[in-house]
Amino acid sequence: NAGVTQTPKFQVLKTGQSMTLQCAQDMNHEYMSWYRQDPGMGLRLIHYSVGAGITDQGEVPNGYNVSRSTTEDFPLRLLSAAPSQTSVYFCASTQRASGGNTIYFGEGSWLTVV
Amino acid sequence: GDSVTQMEGPVTLSEEAFLTINCTYTATGYPSLFWYVQYPGEGLQLLLKATKADDKGSNKGFEATYRKETTSFHLEKGSVQVSDSAVYFCALGGSNYKLTFGKGTLLTVNP
Numbered sequence: 187n188a189g190v191t192q193t194p195k196f197q198v199l200k201t202g203q204s205m206t207l208q209c210a211q212d213m214n215h216e217y218m219s220w221y222r223q224d225p226g227m228g229l230r231l232i233h234y235s236v237g238a239g240i241t242d243q244g245e246v247p248n249g250y251n252v253s254r255s256t257t258e259d260f261p262l263r264l265l266s267a268a269p270s271q272t273s274v275y276f277c278a279s280t281q282r283a284s285g286g287n288t289i290y291f292g293e294g295s296w297l298t299v300v
Numbered sequence: 301g302d303s304v305t306q307m308e309g310p311v312t313l314s315e316e317a318f319l320t321i322n323c324t325y326t327a328t329g330y331p332s333l334f335w336y337v338q339y340p341g342e343g344l345q346l347l348l349k350a351t352k353a354d355d356k357g358s359n360k361g362f363e364a365t366y367r368k369e370t371t372s373f374h375l376e377k378g379s380v381q382v383s384d385s386a387v388y389f390c391a392l393g394g395s396n397y398k399l400t401f402g403k404g405t406l407l408t409v410n411p
Contacts, residue, residue, distance in 0.1 A: 231398055231399075244398070280397040292343060293343035294342070
């Protein structure tokens with residue numbers, strides 16, 4: 187079972203460069219989201235999507251763009267990378283159930299901006 | 301808004317010791333509660349969950365009980381192993397699909 191797949195796992199960028207973190211899920215979940223993880227701050231929500239064609243901002247959206255053209259894919263774009271975006275990024279998709287939702291995470295993408 | 305407060309680490313234990321990591325929450329409605337574990341260099345794995353009051357989630361010897369009266373979801377394990385060394389996150393899922401995380405607790409188990 188593939189679950190949630192993120193690429194790349196590691197990336198080093200120079201300040202001002204752009205890049206896209208890819209995320210795909212094969213569970214047909216409507217809801218997907220991106221989080222960033224920073225030391226001592228837990229995980230914070232960047233952007234989320236409730237279905238194809240629909241996206242919205244989370245807690246820390248500045249500097250990031252997303253799109254959701256298909257149910258499966260939810261890429262995260264950094265248009266002009268800054269050192270403050272050095273972090274670990276997690277993509278997630280949500281399984282909805284009457285007994286409570288469960289969120290599944292990808293393996294993470296370690297990004298360093300120099 | 302929703303919030304999660306969990307025990308600050310790091311926590312260092314000897315093998316076979318008893319583990320408790322405290323987690324309390326603030327939320328409207330009836331959230332689901334989760335514990336996630338992150339092993340060194342890896343992503344987040346769902347450890348256990350509970351979806352309503354008095355539910356007990358359990359997995360790999362870990363347990364946590366959803367206590368609505370004390371708004372708590374403390375993680376416990378009776379006998380930890382070196383392989384349990386990881387960062388543990390308590391999280392709350394509200395009526396939508398998003399999670400609110402605690403800041404994480406680093407657990408180190410020494411042989």
